[in-house]
Amino acid sequence: MNGVIVPPELANADASKEETAIGIGDVEGLATPFGHAMLQNFNFAPGYINLNHGSYGSMPKPVLRATEALALEAEARPDKFMRMTYLPLLTRVRTRVAQLINANADECVMVTNTSHGINTVLRNFPWKEGDIIIGFSTTYGAVSRTLKYLSDVAPNPTLSTIELTFPTSHASILERTRAHIRSLSRSEGQDVVMVLDGIISNPGARMPWEEIVAICKEEHVWSVVDAAHCIGQIDIDLEAVQPDFWVSNCHKWLLSKRGSAVLYVPKRNQHIIKSTFPTSIGYKSLEDTNFVGQFDWTGTSDFVPVLSVNAALDFRASIGGEKKINEYCHSLAVKGGKRLAEILGTRTLDETGEFTANMTDVLLPLNISPNATDAELWAILWKFYDKMLAANFFAAIYVHDRKWWTRCSAQIWIELSDFEFVGHALARICAELKEEGS
Structure with a gap:
């Protein structure tokens, strides 16, 4: 029972019929190479470079279509969805x-x-x-x-x-x-x-x-x-x-x-x-x-x-599966971090590689005043946000050990050129913040 009366057999029911009906698993035609070609399967604004996948994730178009189909299914017959459809699908997810x-x-x-x-x-x-x-x-x-x-x-x-x-x-x-x-x-x-x-x-x-x-x-x-x-x-x-x-x-x-x-x-x-x-x-x-x-x-x-x-699992399987995805992302994170550090004239946080999965952290060329308060650091952080979004990209910015760092996420739609773009843009933003007295 899950808030409504659900026959016990439904909890273990085969959800394959429902999955077909609502479009889950509809991932045909996704034999797309990793890199910029993969952008066709995502919903980013034109030219937007997302190097901050780690914060909120990014949903592929086939997954979005599946969620829309699920929402329509729920609205078409709310009682059927809540009482009969939902629980077998949830069991399938857990499994x-x-x-x-x-x-x-x-x-x-x-x-x-x-x-x-x-x-x-x-x-x-x-x-x-x-x-x-x-x-x-x-x-x-x-x-x-x-x-x-x-x-x-x-x-x-x-x-x-x-x-x-x-x-x-x-x-x-x-x-x-x-x-x-x-x-x-x-x-x-x-x-x-x-x-x-x-x-x-x-x-x-x-x-x-x-x-x-x-x-x-x-x-x-x-x-x-x-x-x-x-x-x-x-x-x-x-x-x-x-x-x-x-x-x-x-x-x-x-x-x-x-x-x-x-x-x-x-x-x-x-x-x-x-x-x-x-x-x-x-x-x-x-x-x-x-x-x-x-x-x-x-x-x-x-x-x-x-x-x-x-x-999401169907989509990942359709483009090659976990091993292929993470080999690409890890390799790109390592190369991208090194290239970012070269452009910024700084260093990566993880110089041995043992801490790197699919994200890389690079020191930014912007010093923090010894007397800077938390409020002042928050104000600088929001300046970073405004300037990055104005340049049509985003990367995570944070303070560690009283230094400014960027955390960049490698993903299947990213190429090394994106790290290079972001590196030059962050170098320019840091220079602007220095001139502004930040």
Whole structure:
């Protein structure tokens, strides 16, 4: 039951007929080479260069058409869609995503975004006085605020932060993480929970998250992996890694509609997730959490973004699949980062290559005043935004270690010439900001 009466057999029904009827899987004619030729399958404004795919994702035209068909199907017969069509399609999404990340389908549920999934885990956790939450100085902003909030309210678990400054190395991060855990004051019955990134948001650096999860197991620490940027960008094997909790956005690198994400909770930990937010009509009791059933229906909503994952997976398969896509994007990220650094006269953040998946980070030629306030830095950031959009492109701009950096995402529609254009444009923008006294 998901808020309406749904016969149990429908939850496991074959959704293939519905998929055909609403256009999911309609990806014929997409034998398009990667690079600028692929732009015909996307919806960007003429001439617009999007090097910031990592923030919000970019939906291909075939996926957009599938979402439009889904929306029309829902409006044509709302009761049929909500009571009969939706749930088999959702089950199909969970099954396919689980296969991609090598997990059991009944350990995967769909949520709106990674922040929602992280909050679902942390707000269900049975905190006690004396417990500890570990984060990193590079933890995504909304997640770091969640950790701060939880430490501010009863029973006030202690917030402990591992400082990370680049350049560094995977080996150094692992050593620092283990040392930090062992430096904590531990006591019997105490829970320690670590929230760690699979790929950091800013900088866009691939963390040794699999090894950190292993350290957590050895040190009896719960692992909550913020994998917002992982699915669709790197190979994932959750059966092998066995994190305690893991969440990833599908609307970023997997190319589905915003917002759609997968929350993985292995069966050994599903007793922790007592309730969805809001509490689902599928809730049974504190003893019987009905994990999948709760997430099937958390109230009437637009289910199209989550269901669009089916079409996104079809699209990716039609253009060559995960390996081909990520080989192209990774190679371009490495080459593009080096070319950007050459044009800007600076350096890449990851000079060894171990942190680079499909994003690259490059130092900008603009200094930060030692006395600059956060408000002043925000004002400069918005000047960057205005100037980039005026030049018909966008790349992520951020501050790390009191330096300005750009994070650029390689994607299947990008070529090296786009990095070159952006490099020259950012050099010009930095020069303008210097003249303006920024």
